[in-house]
Amino acid sequence: MSKNTISGINRRQFIRTMGVLPIVSGAVVMSMCSAGCSEDATSPLTGEKVTLQLANETTLQNVGGYITRTFGANMNANRPIIVIRTTQDKFRAMSTYCPHAGGTIGISSSTKAICPNHGAMFGLSEGNFAQNVGGQSTTAAQTFVVTYNQSANSITIAF
Numbered sequence: 001m002s003k004n005t006i007s008g009i010n011r012r013q014f015i016r017t018m019g020v021l022p023i024v025s026g027a028v029v030m031s032m033c034s035a036g037c038s039e040d041a042t043s044p045l046t047g048e049k050v051t052l053q054l055a056n057e058t059t060l061q062n063v064g065g066y067i068t069r070t071f072g073a074n075m076n077a078n079r080p081i082i083v084i085r086t087t088q089d090k091f092r093a094m095s096t097y098c099p100h101a102g103g104t105i106g107i108s109s110s111t112k113a114i115c116p117n118h119g120a121m122f123g124l125s126e127g128n129f130a131q132n133v134g135g136q137s138t139t140a141a142q143t144f145v146v147t148y149n150q151s152a153n154s155i156t157i158a159f
């Protein structure tokens with residue numbers, strides 16, 4: 001092996017390879033981002049599920065009732081979510097992470113949530129759930145599918 005080789009690759013080949021690598025990896029990242037990258041506006045869905053027994057969730061026993069709770073690292077990245085009962089047999093869940101600039105969305109009434117940072121408002125009703133309904137303009141907050149099991153009197157949230 002000559003002094004111009006590194007593990008059998010000569011210096012010219014090595015430099016050529018290292019010069020191409022950042023271009024290739026940059027192109028891969030850019031193609032992934034064009035499919036929807038943002039500054040963590042949405043946490044990746046993980047496939048985790050959490051089941052809540054409604055007998056233990058007194059505020060979810062009535063329409064308009066809600067909870068705000070954190071479930072763990074694989075469930076909205078340790079950020080709280082809002083779970084609300086929108087009708088007698090329908091529940092909805094959304095992240096409290098504000099898609100505008102990362103503030104924490106809080107509930108102001110049973111029909112609206114607000115981010116205190118710049119005033120973005122999000123609907124909490126059927127038909128506008130998690131949509132930006134006023135204040136600072138932004139995209140919808142991330143939602144999670146909630147399945148109601150009437151016979152078990154439970155809901156399952158899929159992250």
Ligand code: FES
Pocket residue numbers: 098099100101102103104115116117118119120136
């Ligand atoms: S960060 Fe929520 S409105 Fe700006």
